[in-house]
Amino acid sequence: PPILGPLPIPPSSSVDEFRQAAGQAQVLDTRSEVAFAPSHVPGALFVWAEGLSSWAGWFVTYDRPLLLVPSGHDASGVVRALIRLGYDRFAGVLAGGMTAWHTSGEPSRKINTMTVQEQCRRLDEGAEQWILDVRSLEEVKHVAIPGAHHIHLPHLPDNLDKVPRGRPIVVFCGSGLRSMIAASILQREGWDDLTVVLGGTAGWTSVSCPLISGGPEARQ
Secondary structure, eight states: OOSSOOOOOOOEEOHHHHHHHTTTSEEEEOSOHHHHTTOBOTTOEEOOGGGHHHHHHHHOOSSSOEEEEOSSSOOHHHHHHHHHTTOOOEEEEETTHHHHHHHTTOOOBOOEEEEHHHHHHHHHTTOOOEEEEOSOHHHHHHSBOTTOEEOOGGGGGGGGGGSOSSSOEEEEOSSSHHHHHHHHHHHHTTOOOEEEEESOGGGOOOSSSOOBSSSTTSBO
16 A cells, blocks of 8 residues: 555635635745746745755745645645655645735735846946845855855845845845745845846856955855
8 A cells, every 4th residue: 555645635725715824824935936026925935846845944844834826726746845845734725826816906025136137237337235145155166246245045044134124135146046035035024125136147247346256255
């Protein structure tokens, strides 16, 4: 006989049911970063579906049930990935996704995005911003952004006091995916002026802020 039973099927939750359950549950949005950025349920944590095995364990707790906002109508792949990580408490899946959320008149949040080329242009124009680099130390040692503040993504929840409030925060990684996780964590904790850079060092073209090979500018 099989050791494990069938894959659990989280209940399909109406907008009202989802909103009511969100007070006691964790909202996990597994859509793409470009889908999450312009509109998501307030307080949602972003982890894209393919990144769950690497990142969910860092930020999703086992003591609270999960509410899911997946891409499309089939959440089975997301549920399977979470079950493999030991998560088995599912409070529901948002029926109709963000379209249903919007048409029900519920508020949503957004996170700004810009291309890496736009970020370089802003740097060259002297735009006021605080750059948070959430790449790994090995990545930063290989190539760093002068003046950026480095906090590796898994360590961010324990180092929130190092991120200033009341200033524009620009979050950078190698693509925008890990940056969006970081931005969703910061937004949930009260930061509101957040921009995620889409694209990595391959597109970096800043004249005033050229990339360097690691060094003291990449601060922990």
